[in-house]
Amino acid sequence: MTKPLIEIRGLYKVFGDKPKSVIDRVQAGDSKDQILAETGHTVGLKDINLSINKGEIFVVMGLSGSGKSTLIRHFNRLIDPTQGQILVEGTDVMKFGVKELEEFRRHKMSMVFQRFGLMPHRNVIDNVAYGLEVQGLSKQDRLSKANQWLETVGLNGYGEQYPSxxxxxxxxxxxxxxxxCTDAEILLMDEAFSALDPLIRSEMQDQLIELQQKLHKTIIFITHDLDEALRLGDRIAILKDGELVQQGTPDEILLHPADEYVEAFVKDVNRARALTVETVMQPPAYRITAETIDEALIQMKKLKGDYAYHVTEDGYQGIVTQESLQDASLDKSVDGFSDDIYETVPEISPDAAIETVLPETMACDYSLPVVDEEGNLKGELERSAVAEIFVDHAVDPEIKKAG
Structure with missing residues (x-):
């Protein structure tokens, strides 16, 4: 199994004059309010454990004060933890000296801020090239590279403009x-789109998804918006009062909230829009692989169902029923499989949003075949499985907090 690119182990952050003096109380379970009242120290993060894989968008979300922005600033040591490890490719960045930390920030991690963080006295091209200037690249090289990235983000020709x-x-x-522009492998994005109006925000989300498909960066994205987290995240971690309450894929968060806090987040989400067919499909119940009608009928009679998916070496062919196979077997004019034998049932993509296939799912007498771009049968979408996602589930008390 591939090792995570980034690991956070047992991370604590306490703000105050003597943070280490209250760690024992934090670990013993004293509340954040109690520690603040009795010691004057604020618990920012408590026992955070995360692993982030190379090339994924990992979203950290929570309400204001949950610790998400404090957490992201630990990755590049803008904030140092009170206790814990921050490992990048197995190296503990807490052991970096000043020079090593500078190199790490210049080459390994870049950051995108909520309020843009641009230098008003520099024009656009010089703002983009700033990191390369710090790295020591020649003016010609850095301006050439900066222009390429401006074109990539749709700002070709804006280089001489100023941020204002x-x-x-x-x-x-x-x-x-x-x-x-710095070619950093890891991108830290702290509420990067939250200052934008909804339409522009949506466009920026689209652009980030499009760029990620080409660049395969490791992106740590902070947001308070669940819709944004579900749209962007390969995996999501949810914080509350400095503690990690759940982490998982978007569909795990939506369908299996770990506690009432997470449940309150997800209750108003349009699940049919957020979930894809792949998240709720089942393995195909019945397959037939025969090459002739008679062989198919023999296979069908051994099955419990009255219909099956016909699959050959060329992939998914269609749905056949026992009745249609029997009729074809008795009809001497039928020489083999044809469109007349297959039921008229739409194929759906595993990547399709449930919302887009809802009418077909509800109208069809059969579970819809889920077929990928290569024509392979990946699963079936049952009407009952689709209906299930609209049912509110009580939080399972056995679900433990993710660590």
Missing amino acids: QLSGGQQQRVGLARAL
Whole structure:
């Protein structure tokens, strides 16, 4: 199994004059409010354990005060933990000296801020090239590279403009281009789109998804917006009062909230829009692989169902019923499989949102075949499975907090 790119182990952060003096109380379970009242120290993070894989978008979300922005600033040591380890490719960044930390920040991690973080006295091209200037690249090389990234984020021709001349969405594109320009493997994005109006925010989300499909960066994305987390995240971690209450894939968070806090987050989400067919499909119940009608009829009679998916070496062919096979077997004019033998049932993609296939699912007498781009049968979508996602489930008390 591939090792995670980033590991956070037993991370605690206490703000105050003598943070280490209250760690024992934090670990003993004293509440955040109690520690603040009795010691004057604020618990920012408590026993955070995370692993982040190379090339994934890992979203950390929570309400204001949950510790998410405090957490992201630990990755590049803008904040040092009171206790715990931060490992990147197996190396503990807490052991870096000043020079090593500078190199790490210049080459390994870039950051995109909520309020853009652009230098108003520099034009756009110089803002984008700033990280390369710090790295020591020649002016010609850094401007050439910066122009390439401006074109990538859709700002070709804006290099001589100043930040004040740009819209909010354009400014954030400059910030994104600046972060990408250094070729850093890891991108930290702290509420990067939250200052934008909804339409521009949606466009920036689209652009990030599109860029990620080409670049395969490791992105740690902070947000308070669950819809944004579900749209962007390969995996999501949810914080509350400095503690990690659940982590998992978007569908795990949606369908199996770990506690009432997470359940309150997900209760108003349009699940049919957020979930894909792949998340709720089942393995095909009955397959037939025969090459002739008679062989198919023999296989069908051994099955419990009255219909099955016909699959050959060329992939999924269609749905056949016992009745249609019997009729075809008795009809001497039928020479083999044809469109007349298969039921008229739409094929659906595993990547399709449930919302887009809802009418077909509800109208069809059969479970819909889920077929990938290569024509392979990946599963079946049952009407009951689709109906199930609209049912509110009580939180399972056996679900433990993710660690």
